[in-house]
Amino acid sequence: MRRLGRRIELRGVVQGVGCRPWIYRLASEEGLAGRVRNDSTGITIEAFGSEDAIDVFIRRLETSMPPAADLRELRSYPISPECVDSFSIVQSRETTERRVSIPPDLATCSSCLSEIFDPEDRRYRYPFTNCTDCGPRFTIVRDVPYDRPATTMAAFRMCSACQREYERVEDRRFHAQPNACPVCGPQLVLMTPGGNVLDRGDPIMAVALALRAGDVVALRGLGGFHLVCDATAREAVQRLRVRKRRDEKPFAVMVKDLVDAREVAVLTREEQRLLESVEHPIVLTRRREGCALAPDVAPDNPLVGLLLPYTPLHHLLMHDVARPVVMTSGNMSEEPLAYRNGETLERLGGIADLFLMHDREVETRCDDSVARIIAGRPVVLRRARGYVPRAIAVPAGFHAPVLACGGLLKNTFCIGTGDAAYLGPHIGDLDNLETYRSFEESIARMERFLRVTPKVIAYDLHPEYLSTTYALARPEPVKIGVQHHHAHIASAMAEHGLIGPVIGVAYDGTGYGTDGTSWGGEVMVARDDTFERVATLRAIPLAGADAAIRHPWRIALALLEDAFDGRAPLDDLQVFSAIPPRDLLVVRQMLAAHVRSPLAHGAGRYFDGIGSLVLARPESRYEGQVALAWNVVADPTEERRYGYEIDRRQSPWTVDLRPMVREVVHHLLAGVGSAIISARFHNTLVAASAHLVRAAAEVHSALPVVLTGGCFQNPRLAEGLADELASEFTVHLHSRVPPGDGGLALGQAVVAGAIARRAMA
Helix, strand or coil, X not given: CCCEEEEEEEEEECCCCCHHHHHHHHHHHCCCEEEEEEECCEEEEEXXXXXXXXXXXXXXXXXXXXXXXXXXXXXXXXXXXXXXXXXXXXXXXXXXXXXXXXXXXXCCCHHHHHHHCCXXXXXXXXXXXXXXCEECXXXXXXXXXXXXXXXXXXXXXXXXXXXXXXHCCCCCCCCCCCCCCCCCCCCXXXXXXXXXXXXXXXXXXXXXXXXXXXXXXXXXXXXXXXXXXXXXXXXXXXXXXXXXXXXXXXXXXXXCCHHHHHHHEEXXXXXXXXXXXXXXXXXXXXXXXXXXXXXXXXXXXXXXXXXXXXXXXXXXXHXXXXXXXXXXXXXXXXXXXXXXXXXXXXXXXXXXXXXXEECCCCCCCCCCCEEEEECCEEEEEECCCCCCCCCXXXXXXXXXXXXXXXXXXXXXXXXXXXXXXXXXXXXXXXXXXXXXXXXXXXXXXXXXXXXXXXXXXXXXXXXXXXXXXXXXXXXXXXXXXXXXXXXXXXXXXXXXXXXXXXXXXXXXXXXXXXXXCEEEEEEEEECCCCEEEEEEECCEECCCCHHHHHCCXXXXXXXXXHHCCCCCCHXXXXXXXXXXXXXXXXXXXXXXXXXXXXXXXXXXXXXXXXXXXXXXXXXXXXXXXXXXXXXXXXXXXXXXXXXXXXXXXXXXXXXXCHHHHHHHHHHHHCCCCHHHHHHHHHHHHHHHHHXXXXXXXXXXXXXXXXXXXXXXXXXXXXXXXXXXXXXXXXXXXXXXXXXXXXXXXXXXXXXXXXHHHHHHX
């Protein structure tokens, strides 16, 4: 039988997820000799045997990879046969090309979970138990290839028992880089805010008792610290809010398992699957009425963000505390996540009563991801732990490496190289020095992982964004500004493998337009390098600029002044009764004189203004608070809508929602409930948007439609518009990439890459 040789290259998430031992076993089953190794681009296999055996081997590689692997590409080349008698796993090798093949951090598998709760097992109650199927990855790695010396586990020398597991190919811990046990691995320590070590026996049990007594605990997890308290104790939750300076923004809640999750939330089948998925994100769910959660966990909010334990430490703690706990990011509001022991005592010393620390260093801070079920599918709203650093395949690729710097809010950056784009972890809002430094550090780290020197820098057009300031200060000569909503549309195109043209509906609160005004209610016909602004929403003047977003009664007033030509029945509307007459007069004068009242086309501003008016909520304590309340109050059975007009005499066309505003006021004064008004508001926006898409298709043909921007985190809007258009168009919603500004950098990278490619053609 003729002996052949093949070199097989695997690309994607293929390191650190048990691929090499699986490949070893697969090759042995097919009677092949050769070798497998990690390299800087993924995994390389050199296999020798019969043509039939090699063909079967390759087919099995393509169809049955380990569960945590994500095979994006398999290449195969003939090589000269070698006289080798067996198959082996050999040392990793550097190559000139470099791609991140590190998997995200993986939630604890069932086998490891069984061990930590088995009193007879040597890893009983050991909080750093892991194997090739689970455990830390991205947050501990310092370089690639992903091997133990390139991680923060290099500080821990394996004992003989762990070393045997690590070297035995049949063991599930074969080459599990974070492998450890109580004898040789990381250890917990319990400390006071002053840095004194406490000896209270089992530190996890001590923390559980402290939580049950009402204390706030800072707990070091995978990607940084959490602040934890009893989610059923109102005083404990209030204490955490005061100390963290977080007035009303909801806290995430960790529960022990799905049984406990069903106690506090009404879960759909899709939400249950998402909670238990390998990513284990925080999942936005509807809170069960009368549940044990303290109201202050999510004040005046019917939703609750739930997550299940995803590390052995979490599982042990939730078993011991036996109740839901708040599990929120370890930081003062607006600051980046604390992740180093020393800085944490200083930064969180005024918040936490106890600190549960450990000596396995976190190399890369990484917050919890947030997701929600929309249109029956998971949609990532905050892309971090569990998802980063998985690459997004980009059909046209990048002729030169691109760094896209993202926006101001919910910032992430993106590096595009080859045929892939790498979104960095969620950074947060770039409005203070600490977060900005985290942004800089994260970019430098990803550049090092990829060994990429960007040639093109992409940035948002807003001149005052810190991400834009950073981009313009970079030394690279090629810098490309990308319009905010074009970037949103391009991010959705990239996620779905589209180059364009598409009809893009981009709805959010704010985005700097090419005319210097604030856009955000946009319908565009877009390619990856160009766009045409087809239609927009009638502009709203924002009295006091950003002050109007914090005080949405000002937006409500602007809508009424416009719709009623200055003769709105303000005295009969409850929202204005809480406003001092002097303030009301000043804002009316600002609007009339067009003083400090920039125009904004954002759909999000309509949500804020109408929501504030109908719900009588003059203030917004955090971004999107009123819009979220306005969404969740809508009656799901109401099908009627209000009036609107579309002016097509100029370009872009303008959607005039003043008829809707007038009808809303008449309904409000007539005593129609907020649930009906909200539903009709949503239905009106759906109808007007569908009208625009159809009108655009008359001019540009029936192109694919993408729905993007922060407003499409709203299920009522996203599902309503997708359903309305489904019979006429192929409609794409986001899933793996956030529809809001957390996905902006991907679109910037794609657009800048396309413009640079065109310039070099």
